[in-house]
Amino acid sequence: MSERTPVSEECGKFYQSGVVAMEKGDLNSAIASFMQALEIEPGFLLCRQALRGAQKKAAIKKPGFFKRLFQKSCFSTTLGEAEVLLHLQPLRTISLAEQVLNQDPGNVTAHKLLAQAALAADLPGTAVLSLQELANEHPYHRATQMELAEALAASGDTSSAAAVYGQLLKDNPRDGKVLEALKRIPSQSVAEPSAAPEEGHTDQPAASAGSSSPRPVRPQQGQAKPGSADDAIIQRFEPLLQHGPRNIKFLKMLAEAYARKMMFDKSLSFYKRALEIAGGKNEAIEAAIAQTTLKKMDSELRRLDPKTPEYSAQCERIQNQRLEYQWQTMANSH
DSSP states (O other), X not given: OOOOSOOOHHHHHHHHHHHHHHHTXXXXXXXXXXXXXXXXXXXXXXXXXXXXXXXXXXXXXXXXXXXXXXXXXXXXXXXXXXXXXXXXXXXXXXXXXXXXXXXXXXXXXXXXXXXXXXXXXTOHHHHHHHHHHHXXXXXXXXXXXXXXXXXXXXXXXXXXXXXXXXXXXXXXXXXXXXXXHHHTSOGGGGBOOOOOOSSSOOOOOXXXXXXXXOOOSSOOOSSOOTTBHHHHHHXXXXXXXXXXXXXXXXXXXXXXXXXXXXXXXXXXXXXXXXXXXXXXXXXXXXHHHHHHHHHXXXXXXXXXXXXXXXXXXXXXXXXXXXXXHHHHHHHXXX
């Protein structure tokens, strides 16, 4: 079994029906169609991404309190059956887990079982979808991050896997398991990032198969270079902010990645969001903002053309701005 986009005609019809229903806002019909398509082709990853998006949209219309209690009692029965079948019929476990996620897209137990079953069925991309949800919910849980990195590597997304391993090494530079796992990642996936221009970049979501397809859950952001570790960080964590916009750790990681790429405006925007969430006062974030601002000014100085008549005036202006900013920063710190 493989995760592929070429699917049978019958499966494709169900998928397209789901796409049309989703565009009309008929989320229940969309979910039903996507589920039917996945029963035929469990490895149809694009369809599962679309299903996950429909589940989240449908969850906005939350049921009443007593209905939620009734649903939770039903979940325990369904999840119990899914756990029993995990190693015997992993595809059935995936289907049962999806039934729960149709009603509760953030159900931790369902995502755990789905990820385990997907790996058992050799569907690592499917496992990644659930492991990303778990990692987003518990960003400091080492075991979940390790499982996510392993699934990413197995699915062929070695750049993202390297980014996750790299973050784990930041927390524990001597982690033997992580160091050993990194050895199995192709060297180009952890290469040093190349500098990118400050302006003129655009954010482009990943193309989906067919013009009418819903956007994938994990869009590819920015002008990413596949071999860059910083691009891998941006590609993985920027989409996660849609579900965890107040996650300071993600914001700081993105700010650092953009700063290393010399995209200082973008970097500063993430630092400032993190500072706002921290209540407007955080010594480490404020220091990072100051350092990044000075780097931006230095970069502007380097980009000036000495051959132009305005060079001296422009150079003097930026240098004065730099001195004024340094003075203001020192004054604010006392």
